[in-house]
Amino acid sequence: MVCCLRRSLYGLKQAPRAWFERFASVVTAASFSPSAYDPALFVHTSPRGRTLLLLYVDDMIITRDDSEYIAFVKARLRDQFLMTDLGPLRYFLGIDVSSTSDGFYISQEKYIQDLLARAALGDERTVETPMELNVKLQSTDGDPLPDPMRYRHLVGSLVYLAVTRPDISYLVHILSQFVSAPSTVHYSHLLRVFRYLRGTITHRLFFPRSSSLQLQCYSDATWASDPSDRRSFSAYCVFLGGSLIDWKTKKQTAVSHSSVEAELRDMALLTAEVT
Template sequence: MTLPLGVQSSQPNMVCKLNKSLYGLKQASRQWFAKLSTFLISLGYKQSHHDHSLFTKIHNSKFTALLIYVDDLILAGNDNNEIISVKNHLDAQFKIKDLGTLKYFLGLEVARNHKGITLCQRKYALDLLFDTGFLHSKPVPTPMVKHINLHDQDSTLFHDPLLYRQLVGRLLYITNTRPDLSFATQQLSQFMTNPTTRHHQALTRVLRYIKNSLGQGLLYPTTSTIQIKGFTDSDRASCPTTRRSISGFCMFFGDSLVSWKSKKHPTVSRSSSEAEYRALTIASCKVPYKEPAILYCDNDSARYIAANVVFHERTKHIEIGCHIAREHLQNKLYHLLPIHTHEQTADILTKALEPSSFYYLLPMLGVYASAG
């Protein structure tokens, strides 16, 4: 450690001691969060182990949640007295400003009506299209063309790989309220190192699709059954380069979509049954097990493997770690039910679909479209 430039000292080897963190220093954000979290814990809040910026408090049947982003806080819950109380404590300690009912937060637009709460990123999408010059582009009905096969060396290298990475990064953020973009973004994010012109063309199609669905987002209805249910699906050997499968799952709390993912498998699956079984394992680990949940799978073999301990020898090559789905099913932590392929909601997370199938599954995914 050395003295800052311009500081004169009569004694050699002297340094400054930081007694109070100042805004703008590297230590400032850490010190601020440490002070704020310590204060919230003293009020009886518990910090989440999954997201350290989330604090919750449960008292009898009352629940309060507090989410932090630097110095912006969101309060939610069914205990109005607790919400008023924690506001008063925060104001006494830090001098806060109450902005009222949540309408906009980090690019997320929140709206309420008699049907429920809607989340979308319309302004974020408009800014993305404006910055890329696609605000007046011709819209397309789907984010990707069916049967498109992107791979590492399918055309010449794109002239500006940094621009490609920046655009994919912005697409990743918009998937917070747009699960319909998850598969396309997952495909494009594989080529961040050396994108080609064909990859960039596929990216521009996603932008044109966003132009076609600016106000699209998620609807969380006011009336819904209290039941955890999920859909899991896989598209075997869909990657032309590695021949790995793409799995997708979506988890619902009643009719509200709360979790989803489109992901390439880390290993090659030898059969469609193995690919579906791996996807089932990933989904089964995402379910909170206070009450039995429901998982839907459209592959008979994968369901048989999960239900039958001594299923035929062709399953012996599947790693032991994958059989956690079977263990959870035997412990009655969830019920595994069949579903027709055309009704498989997670299908939209594993492959590019025709417009008819795509728009048939969108409402089932909890995605709504508003005039935009």
């Protein structure tokens, strides 16, 4: 016997796809178009301005030039879905957002507080840097942890924190390489990151309201810095005017034969991202 469902049910693997298709049909009927760069971003353009709608599962952000059209969109969504309007954006997916006359600040202060509680450091010490200078971790360092699940959980949480904290991006990338078999040495360096976060919990990213639209890109690379495979690391950051909009740390896919080659690979990675 085969049952044909009249609507999607939670728990079925088809449910997310069915929900997104339903939502997309509603906003498309309201003259929105999906972005070519992100299918969860919908754009409406009219002579009165532009309206953007960003969807994450069943949470959404709407921003606009035309406030009247926002009210129209909300009314259309309420007709089709059970929806709660939470007002101006202050908190979204663990990210705090605050608005001033100069611009916007985003941070994850509450998220860091929850992480510190889960890490249970046992002291109140802070450090000025997330990692000691010239430290090169290897898989053979220290003794294996009896229960690696805690290490994996904390490192995974830091991966999401790096969304607003580019200062820990490199170290999170390093620590993520040892999640399969972490050791006591790796765990001690992980705890150092949390002590650094405790002392810098109020650090935020700032996006000024008045800023040029000129792209400024910076890149750097290490040469043969991984002692296990002698591969280099690439890192870059991209500014739109005075706003940091993109950054990344990544191990290069091939072994570079010189520091010049490592830098050229890094520049190629950044150029592809900017393009």
